[in-house]
Amino acid sequence: MTVTTNPSETNGVDVATLFATLDAVKAQPEIARFQFRARNSWQGGTHSRSEFSDFHGATQEMEHRSVTAVDSDHPAVLVGQDHGPTPVEYLLHGIAACLTAGVANVAAARGVRLHKVSSTVQGDIDLLGIFGMSDGTVRNGYEQVKVTFHIEGDADEETLRGLVEQSRRRSAVYDALTNPTPVVIDVVTG
Amino acid sequence: MTVTTNPSETNGVDVATLFATLDAVKAQPEIARFQFRARNSWQGGTHSRSEFSDFHGATQEMEHRSVTAVDSDHPAVLVGQDHGPTPVEYLLHGIAACLTAGVANVAAARGVRLHKVSSTVQGDIDLLGIFGMSDGTVRNGYEQVKVTFHIEGDADEETLRGLVEQSRRRSAVYDALTNPTPVVIDVVTG
Numbered sequence: 001m002t003v004t005t006n007p008s009e010t011n012g013v014d015v016a017t018l019f020a021t022l023d024a025v026k027a028q029p030e031i032a033r034f035q036f037r038a039r040n041s042w043q044g045g046t047h048s049r050s051e052f053s054d055f056h057g058a059t060q061e062m063e064h065r066s067v068t069a070v071d072s073d074h075p076a077v078l079v080g081q082d083h084g085p086t087p088v089e090y091l092l093h094g095i096a097a098c099l100t101a102g103v104a105n106v107a108a109a110r111g112v113r114l115h116k117v118s119s120t121v122q123g124d125i126d127l128l129g130i131f132g133m134s135d136g137t138v139r140n141g142y143e144q145v146k147v148t149f150h151i152e153g154d155a156d157e158e159t160l161r162g163l164v165e166q167s168r169r170r171s172a173v174y175d176a177l178t179n180p181t182p183v184v185i186d187v188v189t190g
Numbered sequence: 191m192t193v194t195t196n197p198s199e200t201n202g203v204d205v206a207t208l209f210a211t212l213d214a215v216k217a218q219p220e221i222a223r224f225q226f227r228a229r230n231s232w233q234g235g236t237h238s239r240s241e242f243s244d245f246h247g248a249t250q251e252m253e254h255r256s257v258t259a260v261d262s263d264h265p266a267v268l269v270g271q272d273h274g275p276t277p278v279e280y281l282l283h284g285i286a287a288c289l290t291a292g293v294a295n296v297a298a299a300r301g302v303r304l305h306k307v308s309s310t311v312q313g314d315i316d317l318l319g320i321f322g323m324s325d326g327t328v329r330n331g332y333e334q335v336k337v338t339f340h341i342e343g344d345a346d347e348e349t350l351r352g353l354v355e356q357s358r359r360r361s362a363v364y365d366a367l368t369n370p371t372p373v374v375i376d377v378v379t380g
Binding site: 098129161177178185 | 263266291293319336337375
């Protein structure tokens with residue numbers, strides 16, 4: 001028997017607040033406009049560090065509960081010092097984390113109690129592209145990213161698979177990767 | 191006057207090893223095939239954690255110097271617990287870190303000594319897409335990502351701008367975002 005102290009919470013998702021938030025957005029669509037930010041600083045060699053602190057959303061400036069810093073570097077085999085995962089590895093975290101958050105939200109909204117969700121992500125890349133040694137057939141980025149979910153919950157297989165499918169349909173990172181995302185680069189010198 | 195103990199090192203990049211690595215790839219292109227990986231586990235609600243430990247490259251299984259773990263969550267305004275940056279924010283780190291590593295490598299190869307490289311990244315997103323409230327005109331992912339570099343180094347403005355441009359042309363993350371990246375999702379239940 002499971003004792004639920006907050007009847008509106010499933011999978012750690014406050015479903016009542018989730019639906020209230022959606023209602024608020026329906027009433028005032030401009031609160032859905034967000035801007036996320038990162039500040040990166042070069043540490044030497046191929047090593048850099050980004051900080052995430054503030055963002056804009058719901059018509060106001062907002063702060064994360066705490067500032068997060070993450071490091072990237074190239075491994076020794078790619079002539080770096082391996083002070084952190086490579087930049088491309090963070091994309092793999094992004095897709096896994098986005099789909100997983102969506103699975104939890106969708107499951108909560110559908111009343112499905114999850115026991116366990118894990119995933120492995122593999123990104124295949126031929127570095128001939130970034131080395132400038134391609135004959136034009138090798139791209140710079142991943143040839144393919146594969147996400148394998150392992151899901152356990154109080155529902156049949158079809159229902160559990162449906163959670164992932166709905167999460168995919170609403171995933172910001174899935175869209176950002178599978179469809180072209182405009183990236184503008186400005187340079188200030190001096 | 192600058193005292194350089196390793197004449198082959200510029201900007202913390204071992205240029206001799208960099209060029210030797212490129213020569214090795216030219217001689218044996220299959221060593222350029224890499225597979226990067228992340229393992230994600232759901233922590234409850236919209237919170238999940240990824241670990242980066244091993245990867246495949248240069249025809250062998252390899253390990254990072256240490257295992258890195260990163261957390262993602264939704265902020266309170268998006269009905270999360272804010273245990274870490276959102277998944278989409280990690281994409282902003284990825285593009286900044288990839289371009290910055292490239293700038294350092296390209297500068298070293300061109301003999302340009304860098305003093306400082308920093309960048310801010312902004313990603314604009316209208317959450318009507320992922321909320322399922324779009325009339326079809328609002329995408330799920332970022333509408334636009336803007337990277338603003340601040341670069342100081344021993345070179346004129348045109349040369350410094352050229353470093354960023356060459357880095358962009360060879361950036362794995364820039365390609366992964368601006369062009370479609372195939373993402374395959376498998377689900378195992380039970």
